[in-house]
Amino acid sequence: MYLSRDLHQGWTVRAADEQLVPAVPARVPGCVHTDLLAAGLIPDPLLDDNEQGLSWIGRTEWVYETFFDAPPDGAAHVDLVAEGLDTVATVLLNGAEIGRTANMHRSYRIGIDDVLRASGNVLTIRFHDAYAYAESVRDLVGERPNAYDEPFQYIRKMACNFGWDWGPTVVTAGIWQPIRLSTWSTARLDVVRPLVTVDDGTGRVTVHATVARDGDAPLTLTAAIGPHRRSVSIRAGESAGDVSVEVPDVRRWWPRGHGEQHRYDLEVTLTGPGGEPLDRYERAIGFRTVELDTAEDADGRRFVLRVNDRDIFVRGVNWIPEDAFVTRVSRTDYAHRLEQACDAGVNYLRVWGGGRYESDDFYDLADELGLLVGQDFLFACAAYPEEDPIGAEVEAEAAEQVVRLMSHPSLVMWVGNNENIWGWHDWQWQEKLAGRTWGRGFYLDLLPRTVAALDPARPYWPGSPYSGDEEHHPNDPARGTMHIWTVWNTDDYTHYGDYRPRFVAEFGFQGPPAYATLRRAVSDEPLTPDSPGVLHHQKADDGNGKLLRGLAGHLPEPHGFDDWHWATQLNQARAIRFGVEHFRSLRPLCTGTILWQLNDNWPVTSWAAIDGDGRRKPLWYALRAAYADRLLTVQPRDGAPAVVAVNDGAEVWRDELRIRRVTLDGSPRGKLHTAIEVPPGGVVTVPLPPEVAAADDPAAELIVVDADGAGRATRFFAEDVAIAYPRPAFDAVVRPEPDGASITVTARTLLRDLTLFPDRVDASASADDALVTLLPGESATLRVRAAAPLDDERLTRRPVLRFANDLLPG
Structure with a gap:
């Protein structure tokens, strides 16, 4: 009979040199940073610049220890099962070494029959210096280039533990x-x-x-799904068996927006010769087909995700580890973040290759919500050695993780790496490598062989980006997937409009976190864009410089922190909305976008739509508008603006478009009313007549498009710095609500991108809408949720209530 008993209680952790850190209570699962923090021995690594003074933790040996008695059930064998040790460890039981580990992304099962005592067992896990191990591997196999001055490619550990351009350097152990x-x-x-x-x-x-056995007894393997059940015999001496069970008239699992997420309970049991139960495996599964169409066509090479024979336009976001200390992330935390993704119209999450293979909770929630997931194998922004010890670890890790995750219907794609094939081509790696391995054998041989052998019903793609073969540049816009980083690094965001990509797997634009998030994390007085703490929480190379350069030609250079915060958040939102709407309007040429990024792992200025404290930035609201099932957007076509209607819904979209050219005071200058009929997955383009498409005065006019089934789209004829904005004038009424307040704003002048920042009044407060544009005489009501009563007066004035036109001088 099988029995499983957690060993999560009674642990301590200490430095191997006890004079450095004596033993303190340890939480398991957990990590040394959070244990030291709980013991009051270190400041919070994620606040101010505390991270810098705590780098010694990652260069220290740590010893975890607990005591336990042997299970009393009289079983023949007792194993120690460690589902994840971070990272290089020696495991001892009662002073005897029973195992060694060197991979955060693998589990370990160790038989302990020979050293187990009836009582008073001492389990010790010594975690060795991760840096020293990585540097020793580097010395063994030879140095290889990467994007950061850290040795993360020489150890099978979460790469972003070593810092990233959005994350802190916190090299964990535990x-x-x-x-x-x-x-x-x-x-x-x-x-x-x-x-x-x-x-x-x-x-x-x-x-x-496969089974482990201690004799030659015949066994029975049974698989059951509800009333459907099949059994096979595993004969004496055999160690494997296959059994198939069928479900007729099965209800399929569908991506969100396309149908219901039907799941079935699978139970696999192993019984002995007398029918006695020996072991059990249970999973919730979903029935669906998935394929990746990457055929050549007249425009290059397409990249179409197809689920249940239906093409799915990917409205995606990149996912990084939710916390710098991943053991703090609960199922509730995952649920909240994934629900925020769904609320923003997201249907796809790409689990980025510098983090982790995501948890069973993450995947179970994605199954439940109908979110599609692409999982990168864990290689990012570096040349990786293929020799042992790394090669053997990668082979074992990949096999284990493919098997662990393959039952989840939400998982629809394996991806070989993040940017490494691109790096080999364009990042001056080849001369530095001098013929040494860099990961190609993983991405084009080992990993596809592993997926084909273990998980053949799910597609594999060698990299992100990748063009489908080695004859073409891996970031060719016309072929497969691409990443667009010219916009953030060098070009204005309108440069998105110059691309005609098949599938955009990464693109992004930075903005600061919410005010309450930054204020909690940074104690600078005064808080300024370049105060020390704010700069420490900006990890991108010349990040603040790029933020300001990104405003040029769009919004005026801000004066003071409040205007800087609003202008850079607004510009981030506009940049991404501009890009997404352009890419979606290219359907069916372009079949997906995956924004960099949904979430943050600490309070930081970054590309995220949701900041490190879980607050939604204006970008989140822009993404919700751009990722709506029904999208109206004004796009240039043949040298003139046209209205493009995109339908990602499952039903035909029939509507009437009310299109106007108006002045800033709302006076009409031209109009067009027209009916549209957009099939599911379709796009309809409506050319505009000259009386609507051309402005008499570009500084004082805009196009407004309204439809009952899709809200409003606007397109101004000039950038903000050239628009003759009126000073914002409005009436605001605040009404208390049981869980906060509602604020109704009535425009007396044009109000562009009305946005409320209630977290400046109370850190718990959030608004249900943002970036609302009103013509004179129009009203909008925003609802605010808060844990405490709010100050009505503060809710209706700067810096809480903002508009784009209050950034202009005068």
């Missing part, structure tokens, strides 16, 4: 995943690999299982 005792007799399930397929309405699960 028991980061559950650890337990597992007892068994006769036999146990070792690896269970459920291959889920569906064909002509019949769902099929083929379970491939």
